[in-house]
Every structure is written in structure tokens, then in C-alpha cells.
Amino acid sequence: MSQDKIDIKDVTPKTYNPKTHKGQGDRFNPNNRIYVRESKGKFQKLRRYGGWFLLLLFGLVPWVPFGERQAILLDIGSQQFNFFGTTLYPQDLTLLATLFVIAAFGLFFITTFLGRVWCGYLCPQTVWTFMYIWFEEKLEGNANKRRKQDSNKLTAQLAMRKTLKHLAWIAIALATGFTFVGYFVPIRDLVVDFFTFDASFWPVFWVLFFAVCTYGNAGWMRSIVCLHMCPYARFQSAMFDKDTFIVGYDVERGESRGPRSRKADHKALGLGDCIDCNLCVQVCPTGIDIRDGLQYECINCGACIDVCDQTMDRMGYPTGLINYTTEHRLSGHQTKVMRPKLIGYGMVLLAIIGLFFAQIATVDPVGMNVLRDRSQLSRENSSGEIENTYTLKIINKTQQSQSYDLSVTGLDDVSWYGKQTVQVAPGEVLTLPMSLGVNPENLSSPVSTIQFILSDSEQFTVTVESRFIKQL
Template identity: 45%
Template sequence: MSDPVRVRVVPKSQLRDEQGDDLYAARQKIHVRSVKGVFANWRWALVWLTQIIYYGLPWLTWNDRQAVLFHLTERKFYIFGWVFWPQDVFYLAILLIISAYALFFFTAIAGRLWCGYACPQTVYTEIFMWIEEKIEGDHNKRRKLEAAPMDARKIGLRAAKFSVWGLFSLWTGFTLVAYFTPVDELLQSAATFGFGPWEIFWILFYGGFTYLFAGVLREQVCKYMCPYARFQSVMFDPDTLVVTYDEERGEPRGSRRKGVEPRSAGVGDCIDCGICVQVCPTGIDIRQGLQYECIGCGACIDGCDQVMDKMGYPRGLIRYSTENAVRRHWGRSEILRHVMRPRTLIYGGVLVLILLATMWSLATRSDLRVDVIRDRATLAREVAGGLIENVYQLRIMNMQEITRPVVVRVSGLEGIRLEGPQQFEIKPAMTESVTVQVQVPPEAAAPGSHEIVFEFGVPGDSAVAVRERTTFLLPR
């Protein structure tokens, strides 16, 4: 009988890899210090811009309807003057291609600009941290509150913060659903608490994850959950603009009195104040070099520039630059010349071409869309007068939000004529199905399949014309 296997339970905090490093690191909560400066202003400008668009669009009206509405029940997407149908999924593919090329283009030029300024995770984290600062105080007060024992004041402040976060998150979820259900209907449902099950689900789901990601997890999303942080390195090269610490100028670090010339004291320009770490939303030290956790927000640049101003040193100890520029001491003109290199020019050129082609396609697409379907149950039949008849189903989409009169004609064979409605009206943004019969003398062509053409037009508007080809069967 073999000896029993002995298993020793080791706390997770004691697990180490082969090099002796901790495999699991307990999270140290980051209390980000607020900072002012050029890049902080840019971040808040993007916060305002993106949130005005997000929260404002559902309330705009266009043609007596919601300006932007992805109406899943009607299977139509309304975007201002455009109406997109399921058949327009081509434009969704184009949108994804444009997004991919834009990501390649901007990442190759200036790294994680999207992450630092416009990513929803960054935007909502900024908003949640602003709420937190207004309720609990600056980073020092928040740190002290975190360490303080639970008392009435702490409970009150936390309850106020969590309540504001929760209300904001629910409003965010409500706004998301308003893009798919008309906002007027949602308001009526909110007044009577009569939301449907899917509406409740998505309000709580999106609102809950907004609260979780922006209020609780924060930098953990960027560091461990976002895949972009992991594959960004393959999109960078030595000529990509990134947040860079000028080690040659800053080292060796050391404190000194204001007004002291650094080199005379045997130190670099960095006074080792740690403000660049305190203002970083992911808690990294940019002085250790570029790290995948860096989202390129520029907060450390603003913080360091303020210190340099107080010390009377030139700005730019931490700045947007490239690996080659720092190593070779390039000026701005040289940096710009190398940033606009063949790789970025190709990305930019392809992106512009796709955008122009998409705009041209949207501007020139027909106001009518037609499907002609031959009735396969009745391939061909002889009718009064010895004529041969085929039956067709016409499905006509009115792409405009006005009633359109449509005239239909048929051609392609000698003596061909159309029986059934030849002019009818189609309601705004609706599809009309019409059955027509096409008749041909038997001597018009040899037995077999022959091509005919349906022509659709709008009286008085020559720009709206659609031709659809189909086949006419003559029996043997």
C-alpha cells in the first residue's frame, strides 16, 4: 500500500515563482492626487465632449422622431437623416474597419491616446474621482479616511459617495437603453415603474458595470482586464510618441533647496518629490521607463512641469517624446519628421480613402431599394389571348422619411407588358410588397430563360431610378 500524499496548504500571499517574486500582489488602493495643466485640461475637455454627446443625443429630435435611435423592434437604425436597414450591415463592417485603422494610425503616432483621453474607462473614472474628491476631500484626506476606524462621519461620507455614484450609474444605464427604446417611452415607463424585463436588465447591467469599473476596480481594468495594454507593444516603435522621462537630465535624483543649480550640487533636475507617481491614475513610476500600465494620459507631465516651474528649471523633464528623440536629442522638427514616417502615412492614407469612399457611398445611395422575386410556385402559365405569364413579388423599401410615389415598368422582350399595379405610394421608411404579372407573346423569344428588367422611378425626380434584372421563363 502506497504512502498517502501529504498536501501543505500555503497562503496565497506566500506563493512565489521560480525567481522568488510574488505571484499574487495585494492591491494597494490608489488615492490619485488632482493635478492641473495642459493635459488635464485636454482630458476634461474630452470628458465634457464625450458625455455631452452620449447623454445629449437621445434627447435630440429629427423629423418628429428621436435623432439617433437603434430601433430593434422595427429593425431600423435612425441616425439623423439616415435610415439604415438590416441590409445595410455592410456599413457596420466599414465602421469596424475604420475603427481598426484609426487605432493603428493614432497608436503608431502617439501611443495610447485613446486610453488616456477618450476611453470610457478613463472618462468615467475621471468623473467618479471628481465626485469622490468633492465629497471626501483631496488625496490626503481620502487616505486618512481610508485608514480611520468606522464611525458616523466615515459612514456618512461613504454613503453619500456611493449614493451619488449609484444614481449616476443608473442614469448612464438609462441613457444606454434610450438609444434602443424611444426615450419618451422610457420616461413613461420610469414614471410608472413599468420597464420591460430587457430594459431593466440593461439599465442595471450597464449601470452596475459602470459603477464596478469606474468606482471600484479603476486602474485594475487597465492593468489586468483590457487586452490593449498587452498588445500595444507590437504597435509601438522607437518613433512613437509616448510619455517619457528624460533620464539623462533627471538623474541622479535628489532633494535640494529652491534656486540651487542641480549640477553644482551633483544631482539632476529630478528632486524626487514623487508627484509624478501621486498623480498617475494607474500608480506607476514613469521614471522607471515606459510600462504597459501607462495609459498615456499626461498627468505626470502636468505634475512635473509644475514642480519645474517652482524650482526655476525648464519644463519637459517628463514629456511626450520618442525613444529615438530622447536618445539622439532631437528637436521638435526632427521629432515631427520621424513621427510622420511611411508606416503612419500608409495608415493615414488608407484611413482617409476608406472615409471618403464611405461618405461617397452614403451620399449617393438610392432612396429606393428593390427586391424582385419570381414566384417559384407558378413558373409560367398561359393566360387569355395565348400570352405567357410569370408572377413576381416586388419588395420596395422607401429609404426616405417622406411618402414616395413609385412607378414601375418592365422591358427586355418584344411585346412584354405588365399586369397589376404600376404606380403606388410607399409610406415613409417602410417596405411595400406588391404582386405583379408580366405577360409576353409566345413568339417573342425561344423557349427557355430570358433576362428582363424592372425599372422603378419617382415621378418628377429623375435622380431616383432603380433597375433590377430578373428572368422570364417561356415553356417549351
């Protein structure tokens, strides 16, 4: 068996006793509610500040203007993707695909190195869930109080508190729906049209759809999403090895666990440093007991580390009984940070990032497509010339109005019928019908290759190849 393979442990859930807080609830039962106890500490501070930063970034970006439009607007209806001064079109979507590949390999690299740190600190499900729990704590009380209240009859005061909580949850859900849809529809118009009932069906539908999803996932489902719906928890085992940093419990130091007096010599009593307070279970958002070993449900949020360190401080023991560590370190071996799998992910990630910036550098500020009229290959006009008809589509990808000059090469004495200088607004796709006429004596073959040339004031040119057909 490979030395890198992580041992499988039996972590069958125990029955939770709400009176003694012993054991853990059946975390595989969707009807079981997990009352997450508040946890404070350096890792929770990092998670909280990181979550607020991402929330503010998510909420403010759609409101940032750039010229006459949003700085970032993924306008699917117009098939335009605006990023500050650059407008991308469907033919530029290889950039978006490359960005997704970067995100995937970045996730692979981080997971191999730091485990499910994405889940614990950056995942929207975690950020929104902890935000909803914060409102729950402020309006209904701490975890023990909420558990006791929910086991008793509903009072008028509790009903009012729960109503306020759900109203706050709904407000956050609606704000989330507006913000998310605001990346695809101009958000200022969206908000005004929504509340004046002038919005069309689909924007309203998607705002309400994402609001309902946010309310359900963060308010009610919570850990169920992580345990039963998220695919990341399933395929992370392919990236984990015994040198991956995880949240781990030091069995050698902690066992045998058991309560004791703070002044007692626990070594003389045959006890380890774990006092079996079960606080690590009570603060876990997925309801697991980290002392049972590595489990895929652990999201590496570090809540159990903070609360255990505080307990160790109160007992006068060294901190780190639960810590970010590796399976190798827990078993007394040395951790190998630089290993082939991690290096491989890193090299691929750097290569794709380089490709991404190379693609950005080659994005043209203007694009042109040439469509030849296929309904009539050619015709003879009143001047005796052979005439071919074309449709030029000119795309201005900049955020400023541009003037373009048009010309053609490949044939002698070509007559241009149509505009040769055009003005194109920012982000506009201009459709320009035009024709070319050539004296038959200048056509040496039935089909001639020609090049349409577009140039701007900065001498940037785009050349598109087409055909001129002589045969009538």
C-alpha cells in the first residue's frame, strides 16, 4: 500500500445528548439541527475579516462606474463582457476558459498544500452561513440558549425575535440576489425597475431565485450543503496526502481524555491534556468531533483550534493540542512540503497564468468579420464591372468612440461602393453592407484572394481574408 495513502477511520456518529452536550448529533440526518457555538481566536478573526472583505468586494464591484457603464458587466444579452476599459466578445471567451482553468489548478494547489482552507475561509457557503449565524446569535442568544428555547414552547417574545431574524435573513438574501444579477444586468436600472415594477420577467426571476437559494442554503441547510451537496468534499481525497496540512488532534498528547481539576496532576492520574469538554464539537459548523481523526466533513475553519487553545490556556497546558498539522507529523514523521504532486500543480498553474497574460496581450482593441453574399456569387453592374457584395461587421472593443478607415488589397483598380470611413461607438457592433467592383480584364482567375484592411487613428490594423468571384 502506498505510504501516502491516508488511513480510513471509523467515525460513525454517536448520539448527541443535549443535556450533557456529550457525543455528536447524527450529522447525516438533514432533520438534525446543529447549534454552532460562538468561537473567538486568531483563526476566527482571520476568517471573519476575510469574509467581510470578500462580502464588501462582492457587493461594491457592480456599483463601480467606468465611463458611461459599470466597470464590470457581463452583458449576456448583448454578448459583451466589459472589464473596465476592455470589452470582450464571444470570440474572446478563451480568456474566460483559461481563467477557469487557473482557478481549478489554484484550488488543486491550495488543497494539496493546505487542505480545505478554501472551504473554511473563502467559500461563499461558509461566509454566508457564518453571517446568518451572527444574526441568529444577536437576536436569539448563544447556542445553549437557542437549543433550550427551541425545545420549549414558542413564546411571543421568541416569536418576535425569530421574525426579526428571518426578516434580516431575507434582506441579506435579496441583497445577494440583486448583487449577483447586477453583474449581468446594469444594477442601477435593475434596482429601480424592480421596485417600480418595470423590470422584465427574467431579471426578477433570477433575483428571487438567488435570494431563495441564499436564504435556504445559509439559513436552513448550512452544513447539509457541505456534507451532501458539495462535490469538492468528494474529490478532495485525490489531492490529499499525508503531508497536506489539515486540522488535526494530537492523540499521543491528548489521550486518555477526561475531566480533572485545574490544579490536579493529570499525568499522575494517567490522563492526557484533553479534558473532554467537547467545546471543539460545539463550535464545529459541520458538527464533527475532530478527535475522531481526519474526516471529509472538516472544512479547516480552525474554530476547534481557537476554542481548544483557550481551554489549554485556562488549564495552564501548552496550546496546539488541536492545530494545523499533517498526518505525517501526527505520526511522528517529518513533513515534506515540497513534493512532486505539489510541485507539479504549481508548475502547471504558473504555465497557465503565463498563457493567460499572453492571451490578454494579444487581445485586439477592434475586431472585424467579413461575410460574402452567397445568394448571388457575382453580377455585372451598370459600369461593366464584375461586382461582389459583402457585409462587414466591425466591433469596437474599447470604451471610446473610434473612427476606422477601410480598404482592400489583392486586386488592381478596385471600385469601393459604400462607406470607407466609419464611426463606431464604444462596444458597438457595426454592420456595414458594401460592394467591390472590378474590370473583368483585371481578373486573371475565376476566384481571387483579397484582403480587407481596417485601420484606426493609432495605426492599428486588422486584416481579414476573403474571396472575389468572377463567374456570373
